[in-house]
Amino acid sequence: PDPRRTRIRLAVIEGDGIGKEVVPQGLRALRAALEPAGVSVETTDFDLGAGRWHRTGETLTEDDMQRLAEHDAILLGAVGDPEVPSGVLERGLLLKLRFGFDHYVNLRPTRLVPGVASPLADPGEVDFLVVREGTEGPYVGNGGSMRTGTELEVATEVSLNTAVGVDRVVRYAFEQAQRRRRRLTLVHKHNVLVHAGKLWSRVVDQVGREFPEVTVDYAHIDAATIYLVNDPGRFDVIVTDNLFGDILTDLAAAIGGGIGLAASGNINPTGEFPSMFEPVHGSAPDIAGQGIADPTATVSSVALLLDHLGHEQAAATVRAAVEADLAARGELGTRSTTEIGDALVAAISGH
Amino acid sequence: PDPRRTRIRLAVIEGDGIGKEVVPQGLRALRAALEPAGVSVETTDFDLGAGRWHRTGETLTEDDMQRLAEHDAILLGAVGDPEVPSGVLERGLLLKLRFGFDHYVNLRPTRLVPGVASPLADPGEVDFLVVREGTEGPYVGNGGSMRTGTELEVATEVSLNTAVGVDRVVRYAFEQAQRRRRRLTLVHKHNVLVHAGKLWSRVVDQVGREFPEVTVDYAHIDAATIYLVNDPGRFDVIVTDNLFGDILTDLAAAIGGGIGLAASGNINPTGEFPSMFEPVHGSAPDIAGQGIADPTATVSSVALLLDHLGHEQAAATVRAAVEADLAARGELGTRSTTEIGDALVAAISGH
Ligand SMILES: CC(C)[C@H](C(=O)O)[C@@H](O)C(=O)O
Numbered sequence: 001p002d003p004r005r006t007r008i009r010l011a012v013i014e015g016d017g018i019g020k021e022v023v024p025q026g027l028r029a030l031r032a033a034l035e036p037a038g039v040s041v042e043t044t045d046f047d048l049g050a051g052r053w054h055r056t057g058e059t060l061t062e063d064d065m066q067r068l069a070e071h072d073a074i075l076l077g078a079v080g081d082p083e084v085p086s087g088v089l090e091r092g093l094l095l096k097l098r099f100g101f102d103h104y105v106n107l108r109p110t111r112l113v114p115g116v117a118s119p120l121a122d123p124g125e126v127d128f129l130v131v132r133e134g135t136e137g138p139y140v141g142n143g144g145s146m147r148t149g150t151e152l153e154v155a156t157e158v159s160l161n162t163a164v165g166v167d168r169v170v171r172y173a174f175e176q177a178q179r180r181r182r183r184l185t186l187v188h189k190h191n192v193l194v195h196a197g198k199l200w201s202r203v204v205d206q207v208g209r210e211f212p213e214v215t216v217d218y219a220h221i222d223a224a225t226i227y228l229v230n231d232p233g234r235f236d237v238i239v240t241d242n243l244f245g246d247i248l249t250d251l252a253a254a255i256g257g258g259i260g261l262a263a264s265g266n267i268n269p270t271g272e273f274p275s276m277f278e279p280v281h282g283s284a285p286d287i288a289g290q291g292i293a294d295p296t297a298t299v300s301s302v303a304l305l306l307d308h309l310g311h312e313q314a315a316a317t318v319r320a321a322v323e324a325d326l327a328a329r330g331e332l333g334t335r336s337t338t339e340i341g342d343a344l345v346a347a348i349s350g351h
Numbered sequence: 352p353d354p355r356r357t358r359i360r361l362a363v364i365e366g367d368g369i370g371k372e373v374v375p376q377g378l379r380a381l382r383a384a385l386e387p388a389g390v391s392v393e394t395t396d397f398d399l400g401a402g403r404w405h406r407t408g409e410t411l412t413e414d415d416m417q418r419l420a421e422h423d424a425i426l427l428g429a430v431g432d433p434e435v436p437s438g439v440l441e442r443g444l445l446l447k448l449r450f451g452f453d454h455y456v457n458l459r460p461t462r463l464v465p466g467v468a469s470p471l472a473d474p475g476e477v478d479f480l481v482v483r484e485g486t487e488g489p490y491v492g493n494g495g496s497m498r499t500g501t502e503l504e505v506a507t508e509v510s511l512n513t514a515v516g517v518d519r520v521v522r523y524a525f526e527q528a529q530r531r532r533r534r535l536t537l538v539h540k541h542n543v544l545v546h547a548g549k550l551w552s553r554v555v556d557q558v559g560r561e562f563p564e565v566t567v568d569y570a571h572i573d574a575a576t577i578y579l580v581n582d583p584g585r586f587d588v589i590v591t592d593n594l595f596g597d598i599l600t601d602l603a604a605a606i607g608g609g610i611g612l613a614a615s616g617n618i619n620p621t622g623e624f625p626s627m628f629e630p631v632h633g634s635a636p637d638i639a640g641q642g643i644a645d646p647t648a649t650v651s652s653v654a655l656l657l658d659h660l661g662h663e664q665a666a667a668t669v670r671a672a673v674e675a676d677l678a679a680r681g682e683l684g685t686r687s688t689t690e691i692g693d694a695l696v697a698a699i700s701g702h
């Protein structure tokens with residue numbers, strides 16, 4: 001990513017439900033943040049998600065993938081509605097993008113901004129980053145069933161883990177820890193999932209030798225959920241596999257003020273493929289169409305996008321705007337999607 | 352189990368660390384609770400755990416298994432110490448017992464007693480039961496690695512799920528729900544783990560037809576962790592697989608006042624093998640030997656044991672004693688393991 005680039009080609013997947021409402025606010029924030037640097041954003045809309053599937057039966061074609069690949073990054077809102085069978089869009093669209101574009105880092109920060117309500121009675125300082133592996137583990141789709149639908153059915157799910165895949169994401173996590181509070185926690189379940197667990201532990205040990213300033217510890221996934229509610233301040237960077245990361249980051253989002261605030265980046269650090277930025281929340285059919293969805297998670301995902309493309313100043317501006325807005329929420333009352341977007345854009349633009 | 356039986360043959364595995372401190376209190380509570388019914392408890396101590404492994408290299412022999420099998424039930428404290436390599440006692444002892452004695456129901460209740468501190472700011476009424484599958488899923492130990500220790504290592508973990516195995520635990524969960532608030536939640540990740548997920552969903556649908564009074568819903572494991580911190584009162588009975596159950600029940604324990612209070616039963620409902628009751632906590636080497644471990648989780652596990660053996664009245668007495676003790680904790684200050692045991696035994700004996 002070249003910070004001097006004056007034009008960003010952004011693929012936009014609004015998707016379904018509130019995805020269509022929050023993404024426009026994310027785009028406004030993105031443009032406002034890049035204006036001082038004279039960088040323009042050229043968007044291409046991709047019609048992907050439940051809507052397209054209902055109309056055409058397509059989830060994500062080879063042609064879509066090729067056209068998406070021509071962009072510098074992807075901004076995704078949310079996909080899905082209750083009428084699409086479970087797994088169709090997850091496997092055929094979301095995971096196809098993550099796997100197809102080798103998004104091996106799934107980056108999910110949690111920071112509880114003072115003033116934001118947490119479900120915890122005494123959260124303390126909460127500011128950590130989950131580096132979730134994005135292309136391996138139980139998510140690979142390897143498994144099947146026999147005697148399917150009968151009383152004798154056997155169904156399997158296979159978690160695949162490679163040293164190459166673990167090494168690259170662990171390395172990324174150490175680099176993040178080095179730039180933060182220099183504390184890395186591996187989360188796994190190596191006392192039960194011994195083969196994958198040994199691989200993860202070995203790689204963390206080995207890569208850790210290259211980062212002597214980073215303190216490393218380990219927590220089983222079950223214990224990690226306890227720490228998240230009893231002592232979230234202990235965490236700086238967590239590195240973990242795809243499934244454990246999925247679970248931990250939803251819990252983390254809840255603790256950090258709710259899933260409506262949680263940002264994520266599906267990152268291909270090599271730059272070979274476009275990285276994809278999306279709020280952690282879903283399409284929320286229950287509140288869709290009412291203009292009340294909180295665009296904050298999308299705007300924070302835009303900050304991750306800006307970081308990834310080398311616009312760190314702009315990213316910091318967006319983050320500061322979000323934090324100021326969150327800190328003031330107690331006094332602001334209920335606002336619409338657009339009102340929150342307006343406030344964030346104003347703060348980003350400095351007026 | 353015959354409630355008129357006047358003698359219970361109990362296998363006792365104190366194990367390591369605080370296991371040795373809490374189990375004696377559990378036994379006192381058990382005997383006190385059974386006294387009014389004139390039932391005696393005959394114990395056999397089994398020397399199992401880290402201590403034995405360090406001395407002999409043995410975890411659990413065939414002979415141990417055969418002798419354990421001659422008992423009506425097993426009471427286990429906790430096993431493990433930091434010097435035993437990860438997985439040795441888990442696979443060679445704890446899981447060997449659960450799998451060998453076909454403990455297909457892993458029963459873990461959570462009830463937040465008014466007066467007990469929860470990490471949640473506003474927990475509301477928390478009273479639910481997790482029915483965790485105990486003999487299948489990612490816990491089966493099926494997996495391996497190749498090019499082990501090299502840069503090209505591939506490691507796998509296979510989750511095995513059978514209709515027979517899912518059916519029996521789901522059926523058990525429905526029976527529990529029928530006797531409680533008639534609400535069952537399946538927790539899985541069927542949008543990603545589609546093969547196992549379809550099997551679980553299908554079985555829940557099918558068995559559910561036999562329980563028309565039970566309302567069934569579903570939550571992905573990631574969303575379930577959010578519900579546990581934002582709205583734990585929504586749950587009555589949760590049924591889930593071995594790994595998801597491991598994660599959810601540690602989080603549940605934290606929310607319910609801490610892992611020091613969480614009880615569990617590893618149950619073989621057919622009675623073919625002895626069921627095993629154990630606190631959810633571990634051997635806690637950091638506080639072992641100081642006489643300060645809380646025996647409450649063990650005493651509550653004794654209540655599950657009594658239920659299982661048909662002594663429901665005695666179980667209710669134990670539970671009432673625990674709840675009264677917990678409710679009074681605010682005023683009681685710090686107490687030793689024995690002091691808590693004394694208080695519980697006194698309450699059980701009614702003086
Ligand atoms: C929708 C689903 C496939 C996805 C995941 O499991 O990764 C979501 O829960 C997430 O965390 O982004």
Ligand SMILES: CC(C)[C@H](C(=O)O)[C@@H](O)C(=O)O
Nearest residue numbers: 191192222441445446597631
């Ligand atoms: C010690 C470990 C094997 C065990 C498990 O994972 O089941 C423990 O965490 C538990 O929940 O009883």
